[in-house]
Amino acid sequence: xxxxxVVSSVATLAILSLVPTLTSAFYLPGVAPTTYGAGDRVPLxxxxxxxxxxxxxxxxxxxxPFDYYSPVFHFCRPEGGPQYxxxxxxxxxxxxxxxxxxxELNMGVNESCKAVCGTVEFDAMSGRFVNNKINQEFNVNWLxxxxxxxxxxEDEVTGTLFYSQGFDLGxxxxxxxxxxxxxxxxxxxxEFAPGEYRVVxxxxxxxxxxxxxxxxxxxxxxxxxxxxxxxxxxGDTPVTWTYGVYWRPSPTAWATRWDKYLHxxxxxxxxxSLVNSAVIVTFLSLTxxxxxxxxxxxxxxxxxxxxxxxLDDLSGTSATEDGVQEDSxxxxxxxxxxxxxxxSLMLSVFLGNGAQLFVMVGCTIAFALLGFLSPSNRxxxxxIMILLYxxxxxxxxxxxxxxxxxxxxxxxxxxxxxxxxxxxGIVFATFFLLNLFLWxxxxxxxxxxxxxxxILAIWFLISLPLSFxxxxxxxxxxxVTPPVRTNQIPRQIPPSTTYLKPIPSMLIVGILPxxxxxxxxxFIMSSIWFSKVYYMFGFLxxxxxxxxxxxxxxxxxxxxxxxxxxxxxxxxxxxxxxxxSSFYVFVNALAYWVTKLQLGGLxxxxxxxxxxxxxSFLFFILTGSIGFFASWLFVQxxxxxxxxx
Numbered sequence: 001x002x003x004x005x006v007v008s009s010v011a012t013l014a015i016l017s018l019v020p021t022l023t024s025a026f027y028l029p030g031v032a033p034t035t036y037g038a039g040d041r042v043p044l045x046x047x048x049x050x051x052x053x054x055x056x057x058x059x060x061x062x063x064x065p066f067d068y069y070s071p072v073f074h075f076c077r078p079e080g081g082p083q084y085x086x087x088x089x090x091x092x093x094x095x096x097x098x099x100x101x102x103x104e105l106n107m108g109v110n111e112s113c114k115a116v117c118g119t120v121e122f123d124a125m126s127g128r129f130v131n132n133k134i135n136q137e138f139n140v141n142w143l144x145x146x147x148x149x150x151x152x153x154e155d156e157v158t159g160t161l162f163y164s165q166g167f168d169l170g171x172x173x174x175x176x177x178x179x180x181x182x183x184x185x186x187x188x189x190x191e192f193a194p195g196e197y198r199v200v201x202x203x204x205x206x207x208x209x210x211x212x213x214x215x216x217x218x219x220x221x222x223x224x225x226x227x228x229x230x231x232x233x234x235g236d237t238p239v240t241w242t243y244g245v246y247w248r249p250s251p252t253a254w255a256t257r258w259d260k261y262l263h264x265x266x267x268x269x270x271x272x273s274l275v276n277s278a279v280i281v282t283f284l285s286l287t288x289x290x291x292x293x294x295x296x297x298x299x300x301x302x303x304x305x306x307x308x309x310x311l312d313d314l315s316g317t318s319a320t321e322d323g324v325q326e327d328s329x330x331x332x333x334x335x336x337x338x339x340x341x342x343x344s345l346m347l348s349v350f351l352g353n354g355a356q357l358f359v360m361v362g363c364t365i366a367f368a369l370l371g372f373l374s375p376s377n378r379x380x381x382x383x384i385m386i387l388l389y390x391x392x393x394x395x396x397x398x399x400x401x402x403x404x405x406x407x408x409x410x411x412x413x414x415x416x417x418x419x420x421x422x423x424x425g426i427v428f429a430t431f432f433l434l435n436l437f438l439w440x441x442x443x444x445x446x447x448x449x450x451x452x453x454x455i456l457a458i459w460f461l462i463s464l465p466l467s468f469x470x471x472x473x474x475x476x477x478x479x480v481t482p483p484v485r486t487n488q489i490p491r492q493i494p495p496s497t498t499y500l501k502p503i504p505s506m507l508i509v510g511i512l513p514x515x516x517x518x519x520x521x522x523f524i525m526s527s528i529w530f531s532k533v534y535y536m537f538g539f540l541x542x543x544x545x546x547x548x549x550x551x552x553x554x555x556x557x558x559x560x561x562x563x564x565x566x567x568x569x570x571x572x573x574x575x576x577x578x579x580x581s582s583f584y585v586f587v588n589a590l591a592y593w594v595t596k597l598q599l600g601g602l603x604x605x606x607x608x609x610x611x612x613x614x615x616s617f618l619f620f621i622l623t624g625s626i627g628f629f630a631s632w633l634f635v636q637x638x639x640x641x642x643x644x645x
Contacts, residue, residue, distance in 0.1 A: 033254045034145055035196045036107040042187075042199065044103040044149075045085055047096055047141035048444040049073070049169065050531045054137055060529060060597045061136040063604040065095050067444035068140075072126045076117035076241050078102040089454065090382025095445040098143060098378075105144070107189065107197055108247050113222040115214050116241040127231035130170070134177040139166030139531075140206070144187065145199035146376040147257065152203055155263065162263035165531065167204045171228075178228040180206035183243040188250035190257075200250050200257040212240040258375055262535050273519040274539055281516050281546045285553040292560060299329060300641045330563035334639055335487035337563065341571035344407040345415055347628075350575065352400025353423040354625020357618060359395055360388045365544055368537040375533045386455075390463045393420055397467035401474025412475055420467035423621060424459060427614060434610040437603045483640035493567050500558075500565055502573065509554045510580025513623055514588070516546040521585065525592055529608075548626055551578045555627030556634045563635075570631060578627020582620035586612060 036042060046069075051062035068075060069082055082099040091098075102116055122130070142149035150164035170179045188201030210230070211223025222242045231237045252260075330337075341347060364385050367373060373380045400419040401412070409415065431447075438446035498504055520536075520543040527534035555578045559570045567573075589612035599605050 033192075033198055035192060035198055036189075037195060037197070038108045040107045042105040042107055042144060044101050044105050044185075045098050045143040046075075046082075046101045047098050047143060049133070049138050049140055050095075050166065052137050052139045052164075052166065052168075053530055054598075058596070061600065062133075062138070063529070063597075063599060063607055064438065064441055064443040065097075065445045066133075066138075066442075067097055068099065070442070070444075072129045074120040074122055074126060074239065076102050076120070088377070088379040088383045089386060089451070090384070091379025092451050093382050093386075093447055094379055096378055097444045101142075103185075103243065105185070105187070105245055109245070110247060111243070111245040113220050113242060113244055115212075115220045116243060118214055119238050119240045122231050122237040122239055124232065124234055124236070127237055128233045130179060131177040131231055131233065134170035134179065135172045137172070138169045139164075140169050140204075141166045142202070142204065144202045146378075147199060147202050148261065149185070149202040149204045150261070151205070160263065161260075163201065163203065163260045165261060165533070167206050169206075171208060176230060178208040179231055179239070180208050181229050181239050181241050182207040182209045182212055182222055184246065185243060186246045186248065188248055188252065190250055190252055190254060192254070198254045200252040200254055201260060209242075212242045213238075214240060258533075262375070262533060274542065277516055277519060278542065278546055281512075281550050284512070285549045288553040288557050292557065296560075296638055296641075299331075300638070330560070330638070331642060333491060333563055333566050333568040334484045334642075336491045336568040337570070337635060337639060338482035338484065339486050339490065339568065340407045340409075341569070343572075344409050345404060345411055345418070347571060347575065348400045348404035348407060348409065348415060349418045349422050350621055351403050351625050351628060352396040352398075352419045354621045354628075355399040356389065356392045356396030357622045358625060359392050360385065361544065361622065363388050363392075365537055365541050369541050373537075375535065381534075386458070390458055391466065393463040393467040394470035396420065397470030397472075398474040399470075401471040402477055402480070405475055405477070406479040408479075412471075416468060416471040416475075419471060420459075420464045424463070426617070428455070428459070430610060430614050434607055434614075437606055441603050480636075483636060491566070491568065493569070494565070496562075496565055496567060500561055500567070502576070505558055505573070506577045506580035506583075509558050509577040509627075510582075511584055512554045513547050513550045513578065513581040514584035516550045517543045518588070519543075521588060522592075525589070526596075529597065547623070551581070551623050551626040552630035554578075555631050559631040559634060570635065571628070574631035575624040575628045579620040579624030581623050582616040585619050586616040589616070 048065040048067055050065045051060055053060055066073075069077060078100050079102070082101070085098040085100065087096055087098055104111075104114070148163075148165040149167065151167045152161060153164050154161055167183075168180055170177055172178075184205040184207065186203040186205070187199060188203075189197045190200045192198050208228035209223035209226055210228060211221065211226030212229075213221050213223070215221060220242060222244070229237075229239065231239075364381070367384060368381065373384060397416070397419050400415060404412070404415045432452070435447050435452075499508065520539055523536060523539075524534060526532060555574050558577050559574055562568075562570050562573060589608075593599075593608060593612075597608065599608065
């Protein structure tokens with residue numbers, strides 16, 4: 001039945017995509033709604049505790065999540081012990097640890113005061129640990145019918161009400177930390193049909209009540225109106241966990257229930273920044289292309305006119321002919337421009353992985369743009385990225401082999417082996433080392449060893465064979481034939497001007513693609529580090545397109561200037577110059593650390609720097625490949641348009 005619902009949702013999406021005005025009615029396909037009858041049990045699942053942004057300065061003070069049932073928190077456990085809920089691969093990698101709970105929620109049945117379990121004792125060590133987490137403003141994360149249980153908040157700028165994801169573990173007032181041990185759970189439900197109800201919203205109002213207790217006769221006192229609960233850091237503190245459940249009808253349809261959670265802060269600024277970037281990038285790209293087109297058209301006509309002149313008539317007295325001879329430019333290096341670059345094997349491996357990343361990112365954004373990656377399906381974004389990258393190993397192997405063969409490489413076995421191993425190996429090794437810090441801190445964010453084995457199995461059993469198959473087909477294809485012959489003796493390269501030297505040119509070229517994604521990068525980083533749902537894939541699609549245009553335009557312009565200065569070593573220069581935008585991505589991450597994060601421990605700092613460096617490395621491979629292939633096409637076109645004797 002669930003598979004039929006998924007297929008039906010996909011078919012519905014295909015039909016509605018033809019009518020844009022109707023697509024907003026159902027924009028989260030792929031997740032079938034659950035319908036409950038009156039009195040039916042509605043499961044409440046618990047997830048890891050995570051730090052939230054500080055209410056004082058908006059900074060994040062911790063990165064490491066902690067297991068909900070960690071002994072130091074003394075949360076009540078269900079009978080028979082908590083059971084893990086099945087999760088996707090992406091959900092596990094991103095730190096979700098979803099488990100069952102002892103809370104009893106029955107559709108439409110209100111409970112004003114109920115104990116979760118008997119009284120528990122917090123010792124001094126647990127008290128200090130939990131008080132520290134309260135001061136770091138940790139959130140408790142629950143899930144009810146796939147919806148996060150949050151608190152009702154108000155945007156100070158727009159006055160819009162929205163639901164947060166997670167609620168306060170406690171309240172910090174100066175040096176005093178109050179533990180919230182009572183939860184008023186308010187659940188919105190929509191009557192889909194007579195007697196059929198669906199959950200469309202969950203709010204939790206956490207309260208601190210020292211007077212909560214279970215009496216000897218089994219009665220529960222929720223301590224309403226009493227003093228707050230403060231954990232002692234010198235001795236034991238008795239704590240009773242209590243809750244109330246309140247159901248209220250809502251006109252919100254199930255298809256739009258996530259609207260209350262997906263809140264955009266400063267949407268006007270987001271739109272203005274995106275439009276501003278789009279205008280600047282488009283103007284820059286059109287300017288570069290128009291200038292190059294006019295100059296190249298003039299150069300090609302001039303070179304071809306020179307070749308058509310009878311050599312016996314070249315007396316050197318004609319002003320036009322002198323101009324042709326003096327303005328020789330990039331044609332002078334036609335015998336060296338397709339010379340095999342240094343370290344061609346490594347370059348071909350990077351380009352294969354870059355092509356693989358390029359297609360994976362594009363397809364992932366397309367899937368998300370069409371609505372297949374629902375927030376209800378936790379971790380779907382990470383899962384689809386891993387699976388697409390694995391499947392597109394065929395493309396990586398093919399591109400790497402074809403490029404290496406076109407370079408005239410002979411170590412084809414090494415190329416086949418390195419393409420699916422080098423870049424993924426660097427990523428996996430870095431991920432594994434960073435995961436050791438999480439294991440050492442007993443953080444729930446540590447990826448289990450069994451999940452590591454699953455990733456290795458996907459890598460070696462699926463990605464490697466596909467890459468080998470792509471490489472085999474690539475080496476059987478004809479190499480890309482250059483339009484001109486390569487001289488046997490390399491031409492001497494004259495000294496370059498300052499802005500064409502490697503470092504200055506990389507810094508100049510790299511900043512422009514970064515400028516195209518700068519605004520969206522801020523929202524992506526906020527989503528990653530502040531545990532927010534990222535859903536603005538329309539913006540991301542536009543930014544991705546702008547980044548591709550910018551990478552291609554500025555790298556082609558750099559290569560043209562290099563060739564005009566008689567420097568034919570353009571292969572690595574194009575790759576490194578376009579990839580230099582990753583340097584700005586990493587610098588931006590450091591600036592984000594200073595302005596938005598306040599991490600006290602070594603582990604948090606190492607994790608942030610490590611993951612930021614890993615993202616920057618992958619961005620380097622992606623943008624470098626875009627710049628190289630755009631430049632390669634450009635060089636093929638211009639030298640194929642002139643007559644060479």
